[in-house]
Amino acid sequence: MARFHLTENGPKPCNASVRDCPIGGTHFSDKEEATIAYEFSSAKKHGLFGSLKKKSDPHFQHVTSAEKRLRALEPELKMRDERQEGGTLYHELLADGITEAELDSRFSEDPGHRHAGISYIANPSGSKAVGISYSGDFKSEEETGISHISKALKAGELGPNDVQVYEKGDYTVFAVRGERAYGWEDEGDRNLKDRVEKEALSRYENWSSNANWDLKWKLRNLGGDELKARLTGKVKPMPKTKAAMINKIIELEGEASERHPAIGEFQTGQALVVVTKDPLEAKLMKKMKASHEAGYLRVGGSSNPFSNGNLFYDERDLTREFKTDLVKSEEANKYAKAYVSDTRAKLGESGHVYAVSPDVQEPDGDIRNSRFWLNYSPKNGKQIFGWFNKTQLERIASGDLSDVKER
Numbered sequence: 001m002a003r004f005h006l007t008e009n010g011p012k013p014c015n016a017s018v019r020d021c022p023i024g025g026t027h028f029s030d031k032e033e034a035t036i037a038y039e040f041s042s043a044k045k046h047g048l049f050g051s052l053k054k055k056s057d058p059h060f061q062h063v064t065s066a067e068k069r070l071r072a073l074e075p076e077l078k079m080r081d082e083r084q085e086g087g088t089l090y091h092e093l094l095a096d097g098i099t100e101a102e103l104d105s106r107f108s109e110d111p112g113h114r115h116a117g118i119s120y121i122a123n124p125s126g127s128k129a130v131g132i133s134y135s136g137d138f139k140s141e142e143e144t145g146i147s148h149i150s151k152a153l154k155a156g157e158l159g160p161n162d163v164q165v166y167e168k169g170d171y172t173v174f175a176v177r178g179e180r181a182y183g184w185e186d187e188g189d190r191n192l193k194d195r196v197e198k199e200a201l202s203r204y205e206n207w208s209s210n211a212n213w214d215l216k217w218k219l220r221n222l223g224g225d226e227l228k229a230r231l232t233g234k235v236k237p238m239p240k241t242k243a244a245m246i247n248k249i250i251e252l253e254g255e256a257s258e259r260h261p262a263i264g265e266f267q268t269g270q271a272l273v274v275v276t277k278d279p280l281e282a283k284l285m286k287k288m289k290a291s292h293e294a295g296y297l298r299v300g301g302s303s304n305p306f307s308n309g310n311l312f313y314d315e316r317d318l319t320r321e322f323k324t325d326l327v328k329s330e331e332a333n334k335y336a337k338a339y340v341s342d343t344r345a346k347l348g349e350s351g352h353v354y355a356v357s358p359d360v361q362e363p364d365g366d367i368r369n370s371r372f373w374l375n376y377s378p379k380n381g382k383q384i385f386g387w388f389n390k391t392q393l394e395r396i397a398s399g400d401l402s403d404v405k406e407r
Helices: 031-046 061-072 074-083 089-095 100-107 140-155 192-208 213-220 224-231 242-253 279-294 320-339 341-349 390-397
Strands: 004-007 010-013 115-122 128-135 163-168 171-177 262-267 271-276 297-299 311-314 351-359 371-378 384-388
Touching: 004 031, 010 031, 031 320, 031 341, 061 074, 061 320, 074 320, 089 100, 089 128, 089 279, 100 115, 100 128, 115 262, 115 279, 115 311, 128 262, 128 271, 128 279, 140 262, 140 297, 140 351, 163 192, 163 279, 171 192, 171 279, 192 262, 192 271, 213 242, 224 242, 271 279, 279 297, 279 311, 320 341, 320 351, 341 351, 341 390, 371 390, 384 390
Parallel strands: none
Antiparallel strands: 004 010, 115 128, 128 311, 163 171, 171 271, 262 271, 297 311, 351 371, 371 384
């Protein structure tokens, strides 16, 4: 894979392989991102217009870049207008006999960590891009894995067999090959998909046997004081342990769940497997497979800490308005990522960086106002994760953790 480093005269290919690069600093796999990072570094070193020779301020250049992309996308945007008339996956489900009320009741669900379910991207026009959502457990391997799958799907790098939907006894399985998953099919005990599938099926059986799985999960994420508050005035004496308090609350408040959601398992960022017994989820998983075979399966669109989201959907179901907003957001985030490339390099010198992912609140605004999701392990220190601006990231890279909340 080509790599680029930054020189005094701009980004240049890096040919270092055996020895460390003599230039050092951040390296980029994408020349465009390297060029943007060079513009930021040049503006910082020489002033905004000193070295850029009357080019636009790089902190706003993403706006012009987005406008250029949208002009080229006009034929595709017209296609999206036509698809919204009745050709989306949402329309297909309705044509299959699923009622709007049934779908709407699912859309309100939050799968919960390591669960999956039916969710959607809400288009600005009010229509829905429906898909399968997987909610991870904030492990760094999942952040890396989801990001890889997102990029690979968009680039067309995952072949037809890399996304599978098949029956396993009473279950329907949705499996996606992640990063470095070379044992996907035929390496015996190293077969990643089978190993992850086995774990997902086992956990489904364990979780589904608990009629109050959802309440128990929510209670497990509460603190001791919050649990005591729910029992105050109802129980004497107060249970002494957290487990005992949870069991008592379930005894008082619990109601059997009618349906258990799908289970998702994602191991080492290499293989994601979702299993379900629900006919509607199974139907949509099969449509996800068809979307992949057509070249339009994507993952993204959710508002969670993962760098590219976790909702699998058909890219054609996004409206003109949503696609326009998405292009603006993509360009803004691309420039924001380049804006902190030097800071990421500093963080890498003092620890291991799992993610420095931008979340630009105003796609038409100044990149310097962006916030970034950091997942980082400093040398000889506890793992750090949370939202920070560039100034705060600089302080963390220098060893100043005053902006990091105790966890």
